[in-house]
Amino acid sequence: MKKLLAAALGILTAIGGFVDIGDLVTNAVVGSRFGMSLAWVVVLGVVGIVLFASMSGRVAAVSGRATFEIIRERLGPRAAGANLLASFAINLLTLTAEVGGIALALHLASSVEPRLWIPVAALAVWLVLWRVKFQVMENVAGLMGLLLVGFAIALFQLGPDWGELLRQAVPPSPPGTEHPASYWYYAVALFGAAMTPYEVFFFSSGAVEERWTAKDLGTNRLNVLLGFPLGGLLSLAIAACAAVVLLPAGIEVSSLSQIVLPVAQAGGVLLLAVVVLGIVAATFGAALETALSSGYTLAQYLGWSWGKFRRPARAARFHLTMIVALLLAAGILMTSVDPVAVTEMSVVFSAVALPLTYVPILVVANDPGYMGEHVNGRVVNALGTVYLVIVVVAAVAAIPLMIATGAGS
């Protein structure tokens, strides 16, 4: 019974932890402009992140080594250093977007200016990192994030023409008003949003934090296999809400406040409150994960002592890194940059950075020196190779598409 409960908890937190500000914004923007015609990318991204996260969780559980230690061992200090620089910068961009997302969501709830919320949000994130136990942090953020299920409820209450939504999705038929380059630009952005690289740093380091061993592999696989696809359904519900309410009115999503309008229309104030709370929790959880990831990557590369399971004083430079990252994120946001614009930028650069972490993990997951009998099976490797191609193509295409479309406008 206790085992069952623990398994259920793991799955639920995986669902609640799947959606972050990148998924939220990108799915709504895509839904309002392209209907469900990019739903296939969400499916592609979910399969990818399931594959990727279960592989990095397995590597961490079996070898006891987290991603960046391995990347440095495998690539040498120079290539790994370049990798670290890029990964750290993009992770910082994502952290900025998440903290901005918390501020925007609190703005919705209170109508107090977001700029006043930014320092509060950053301080709250730091306090949790400083004080709260890893498992508690994970579970509370994940369970609260489940409130985003409000988007799915809203979709049912809206009573859409399901056949029409399906027609948009299969086979994908982009609206004639949009340029094909924009379509592909958003395909890459959506892929980057679903497969954000920080999930991998967080997943592998989290496995070390929670002291996983080879015995926990089954739980890991179950959480990822059930939790992420259900989280992906939430992403699709967000896109579908926008496609049902905003697309016919000719509305292009450019702010968080527009994303919740379909929810208000379907469920009124109560459902709206649930979803706004869910957005606060989801962005807060993701801010915790990205802040931790900034500490994980740097500390693992340089061999510093790291981990939330240690007293802060026993991992001093790790905690200092997270404090500096949070200060930087808050500082960037205080320049009045639009957090939604930062988010759109961060998901595209996430797509660019994907091969940097994906390739080393794929290589190590095949190395019996680290993995023993737990190396990749044939099916996983076949899928892994297919995704290698997809990830590289998306990374290469991202920046040219961004320039050609003027960032999708």
Add this chain to the structure above:
Amino acid sequence: MRAFAGRADHQGVTQQTGRRRLTAAGLALVVTLVALLAGTGCVASRQEPGQATAAVADALAEAGSAGETARIAVGLLDEGRVTGPVADTVLLDQLRVLDDAESALTTLVPPDAATAARRSTGLDAVGDVSDAVVAARSWVAVRSGGDLAGADGVPSSSDDLLVELATALDATDAALAEAGGP
């Protein structure tokens, strides 16, 4: 305890190969990032007649999107399906969009008389939508208990407001059709 570093050379075990290539790759990455961040920030005002008309159409599409968003928000608040703060935030965000649309039009240099006329019609339409959204915000403030009674431009009912929005949106649609938009 002794350890033998079998393959040690003069520089200890430091590896020299490939440094230059990697530095070049790093530099290229940084340059791309900087160019991108700079490039996405500024959208050039379009000069060719066709491009200028497309820029007018883009701005009008943005204004139309903002107006439609405001219409939904007002309708929802009227039905009590949304809270005052959320409705206010929605409208505030749309005022920013309208600001962008207006500045895109004002900074445009029309290459010929026809484009100049389209731009001018477009500016009027965007202005109408802005006025309606500003009025909507005052109406939201009144509904949330603000003391604006008797102030100019505060619509007495949501119906008046929705009519004002609809008129402005019709003008936008007409201007958009003229500029070759959808």
Add this chain to the structure above:
Amino acid sequence: MTSDARERIVDARLHLLGRQVLDADGEPVGAVDDLALAGPEGAGAEAGREAHIDAILVGPVLATRLFGGRVPDSRLPRIAWDDVGHVGTAVELTVPSDRLDAVWVERWVRDRLIARIPGGRHDPEAEE
């Protein structure tokens, strides 16, 4: 290297460089950023001659490995090879990190910053 009276071949580049260094309590200390070599009887290491590892170098030496240049030997934080107990997937030391000069940065950040913030010594795993 000799360990447990059993000879084992260790490739410095493959099995030492970049590896995690753990102290006697299993706490991470740093990574093997470079190695200081010495020739027989305290002479300098020469190419083609027998050499042994004198110390593990950690910290700023990594920057000179990546970008070139030299740091004076006296400025290189080093961990004497005599303090190494076992080389596995990580390099394990026989001394606690508090006794190592090489980790002064971590100690400085801890004593001057992190430990001074309220709760800095709080154990997150403890039940409240």
